[in-house]
Amino acid sequence: xxxxxxxxxxxxxxxxxxxxxxxxxxxxxxxxxxxxxxxxxxxxxxxxxxxxxxxxxxxxxxxxxxxxxxxxxxxxxxxxxxxxxxxxxxxxxxxxxxxxxxxxxxxxxxxxxxxxxxxxxxxxxxxxxxxxxxxxxxxxxxxxxxxxxxxxxxxxxxxxxxxxxxxxxxxxxxxxxxxxxxxxxxxxxxxxxxxxxxxxxxxxxxxxxxxxxxxxxxxxxxxxxxxxxxxxxxxxxxxxxxxxxxxxxxxxxxxxxxxxxxxxxxxxxxxxxxxxxxxxxxxxxxxxxxxxxxxxxxxxxxxxxxxxxxxxxxxxxxxxxxxxxxxxxxxxxxxxxxxxxxxxxxxxxxxxxxxxxxxxxxxxxxxxxxxxxxxxxxxxxxxxxxxxxxxxxxxxxxxxxxxxxxxxxxxx
Amino acid sequence: xxxxxxxxxxxxxxxxxxxxxxxxxxxxxxxxxxxxxxxxxxxxxxxxxxxxxxxxxxxxxxxxxxxxxxxxxxxxxxxxxxxxxxxxxxxxxxxxxxxxxxxxxxxxxxxxxxxxxxxxxxxxxxxxxxxxxxxxxxxxxxxxxxxxxxxxxxxxxxxxxxxxxxxxxxxxxxxxxxxxxxxxxxxxxxxxxxxxxxxxxxxxxxxxxxxxxxxxxxxxxxxxxxxxxxxxxxxxxxxxxxxxxxxxxxxxxxx
Numbered sequence: 001x002x003x004x005x006x007x008x009x010x011x012x013x014x015x016x017x018x019x020x021x022x023x024x025x026x027x028x029x030x031x032x033x034x035x036x037x038x039x040x041x042x043x044x045x046x047x048x049x050x051x052x053x054x055x056x057x058x059x060x061x062x063x064x065x066x067x068x069x070x071x072x073x074x075x076x077x078x079x080x081x082x083x084x085x086x087x088x089x090x091x092x093x094x095x096x097x098x099x100x101x102x103x104x105x106x107x108x109x110x111x112x113x114x115x116x117x118x119x120x121x122x123x124x125x126x127x128x129x130x131x132x133x134x135x136x137x138x139x140x141x142x143x144x145x146x147x148x149x150x151x152x153x154x155x156x157x158x159x160x161x162x163x164x165x166x167x168x169x170x171x172x173x174x175x176x177x178x179x180x181x182x183x184x185x186x187x188x189x190x191x192x193x194x195x196x197x198x199x200x201x202x203x204x205x206x207x208x209x210x211x212x213x214x215x216x217x218x219x220x221x222x223x224x225x226x227x228x229x230x231x232x233x234x235x236x237x238x239x240x241x242x243x244x245x246x247x248x249x250x251x252x253x254x255x256x257x258x259x260x261x262x263x264x265x266x267x268x269x270x271x272x273x274x275x276x277x278x279x280x281x282x283x284x285x286x287x288x289x290x291x292x293x294x295x296x297x298x299x300x301x302x303x304x305x306x307x308x309x310x311x312x313x314x315x316x317x318x319x320x321x322x323x324x325x326x327x328x329x330x331x332x333x334x335x336x337x338x339x340x341x342x343x344x345x346x347x348x349x350x351x352x353x354x355x356x357x358x359x360x361x362x363x364x365x366x367x368x369x370x371x372x373x374x375x376x377x378x379x380x381x382x383x384x385x386x387x388x389x390x391x392x393x394x395x396x397x398x399x400x401x402x403x404x405x406x407x408x409x410x411x412x
Numbered sequence: 413x414x415x416x417x418x419x420x421x422x423x424x425x426x427x428x429x430x431x432x433x434x435x436x437x438x439x440x441x442x443x444x445x446x447x448x449x450x451x452x453x454x455x456x457x458x459x460x461x462x463x464x465x466x467x468x469x470x471x472x473x474x475x476x477x478x479x480x481x482x483x484x485x486x487x488x489x490x491x492x493x494x495x496x497x498x499x500x501x502x503x504x505x506x507x508x509x510x511x512x513x514x515x516x517x518x519x520x521x522x523x524x525x526x527x528x529x530x531x532x533x534x535x536x537x538x539x540x541x542x543x544x545x546x547x548x549x550x551x552x553x554x555x556x557x558x559x560x561x562x563x564x565x566x567x568x569x570x571x572x573x574x575x576x577x578x579x580x581x582x583x584x585x586x587x588x589x590x591x592x593x594x595x596x597x598x599x600x601x602x603x604x605x606x607x608x609x610x611x612x613x614x615x616x617x618x619x620x621x622x623x624x625x626x627x628x629x630x631x632x633x634x635x636x637x638x639x640x641x642x643x644x645x646x647x648x649x650x651x652x653x654x655x656x657x658x659x660x661x662x663x664x665x666x667x
Contacts, residue, residue: 008532012543215525275519278505282513285504292464292500293514294485353504407550 007222024228041398042346042362045391049366053373060373063249069365069372070253071184074260075100075319076335077364080342081267082311084360087343088271089304090284090352091140091147095132095154096339099309100316101331102162103129107317108172108326109165111180118180122317129313130306132158137302147305155336163328171327174320184321187255194244194253202237206230256318260361263311267357280304284352315339334385341388342367345395349403366391413476415440415603416461416492416572421470423456430456431627434470438572438603443594445614445635446607448624449647454607455497457624458576461605462494463487475571488514493570497577497607499561503550507531507542510549511564534563539589554581562593572603579613591617611640625649 032040053060079096086093103125111121132154139150166172174181189197206229213223247253271277282290283300291297319335320326344350345366346359367388374384414437421434431453438444448454459465461472463484472479474490481487487494501510508524508531517523531545540559542552549557558581565573575594579587594617597604608614614621615635623630623646631646644655 014543219525219529275516282502285502289500292484294488295514
């Protein structure tokens with residue numbers, strides 16, 4: 001190959017050239033050896049968890065149970081998505097559970113007690129979620145109080161507001177015939193449409209990858225081969241197709257889960273492909289460097305808190321809709337820790353600057369699988385807490401070991 | 413007329429006067445070296461020009477108009493680019509992301525192809541030895557990081573470039589590259605401010621040397637007309653100082 005034909009980014013003679021499917025597989029193996037594990041530990045963990053529970057109770061991997069699992073994932077998963085954003089800027093929000101509880105109470109009071117239209121009640125909940133994050137951001141930026149403390153105060157204070165709003169009776173039931181409850185419990189994607197989604201996803205992945213590769217070749221940069229793109233899309237097509245087919249054996253794919261996936265994809269785009277997303281990673285990696293590069297660091301912190309509490313509000317409303325009720329324990333119990341644990345188990349660093357939107361999806365599937373499996377075994381929540389705690393510790397330990405390996409392999 | 417002109421810049425940190433009444437002129441196409449001992453206020457001056465700290469008093473004139481530099485974004489907008497001593501890179505981001513940080517192309521749908529092409533162009537201009545622009549900066553060596561930081565300062569076609577200790581972490585060949593680069597910037601008509609402890613580098617590329625001592629101006633010299641001893645005397649504040657005494661004692665030993 002002459003130098004003219006070598007893509008600009010592969011001219012350095014120290015680079016190890018790899019081509020085709022085999023090269024891609026070798027590259028992947030190299031990355032894993034270097035501690036750049038990506039989603040591998042979570043996927044392996046998930047396989048182990050699923051195998052164990054399936055062996056203990058054959059209902060676990062049944063279509064019915066998996067449909068339930070997807071619906072259970074959505075509300076807390078959406079909250080976890082917000083937690084990912086806050087963790088990426090190197091901060092934490094311990095109050096997501098209370099925020100989701102309070103906003104669902106706001107929604108229920110407006111919708112049931114005040115008889116406002118449901119969309120207005122939901123909007124009010126989301127606006128309040130948004131406002132809470134804005135207040136966190138202001139306190140954080142102006143007074144420099146650690147986010148750990150601000151949100152701990154929020155955890156208690158907002159729970160108090162929730163209890164006060166619910167008043168003496170302590171719970172509000174949502175009418176079953178409202179669109180909101182129907183959406184969370186009964187709305188499933190029609191079978192034909194679910195397959196259309198799968199095809200669109202695989203085709204879209206290929207089309208965007210192909211267009212991108214063509215632009216890179218035109219700019220004489222190296223690009224992924226069409227062969228690899230096809231292979232990737234076919235894998236996605238088969239993988240998603242099998243999952244959707246299996247879920248369609250019973251109730252199918254819930255719209256609520258589709259909403260969760262859509263939010264994950266939007267967040268993935270925002271974090272990876274926009275200027276705002278890069279500034280989130282930059283602030284999490286080195287806030288002072290970001291500031292000197294002209295990024296408005298305070299605005300980035302505020303928007304991260306706002307995104308987190310807003311998504312917590314959305315998750316809270318969906319959780320209430322799924323339960324068809326809001327009560328004093330809405331958003332309490334393990335919601336808070338599950339959301340944070342999901343983000344961390346999915347591979348978001350607690351130290352900022354590392355992680356993706358898919359962490360929320362993978363992490364919550366792991367957590368809900370454990371919860372669902374233990375419920376099927378008739379083990380009560382005491383065991384669930386213990387097992388989830390152990391898994392969280394394991395996930396962080398794997399991440400720490402991988403980080404050490406990354407440093408020694410120059411990938412940090 | 414100077415492109416950048418400071419007059420009476422003063423900055424205090426608590427009870428410490430870091431800078432007192434600093435005057436400095438930088439012409440287009442001129443390399444001005446700022447030298448001084450540790451604590452002379454060099455880095456503080458850099459931070460004021462780049463918008464990291466605001467000056468307490470004094471005026472900054474840029475291209476004939478009075479300029480107000482309150483934030484790093486203000487400095488960017490004027491056309492003052494800074495390479496900080498600590499480089500200010502994000503280790504978790506790759507080379508392209510660091511180069512374009514805060515100045516990404518197409519905010520809502522990043523044009524990564526154009527950014528990568530431009531990155532390679534910049535790095536080639538600097539004869540950079542970076543095998544891949546898609547690796548995180550954490551995996552680069554000190555010299556490579558320095559090159560990335562310098563490349564970043566050139567991205568937005570600045571009019572004045574400030575380099576804080578640009579050669580401190582570099583090897584022999586890379587130092588020469590950076591010095592060549594500084595000359596290239598000057599030939600393109602940029603004003604260059606270089607902070608350095610290395611007298612050889614200063615003599616090699618600077619047109620003018622401004623000496624700071626304890627936060628005050630202590631003389632400005634044209635490089636062609638001044639000896640290294642004079643500069644050191646201005647830095648330490650006396651002709652009888654630890655450097656000259658050491659030189660004399662060495663001389664005596666040799667005799």
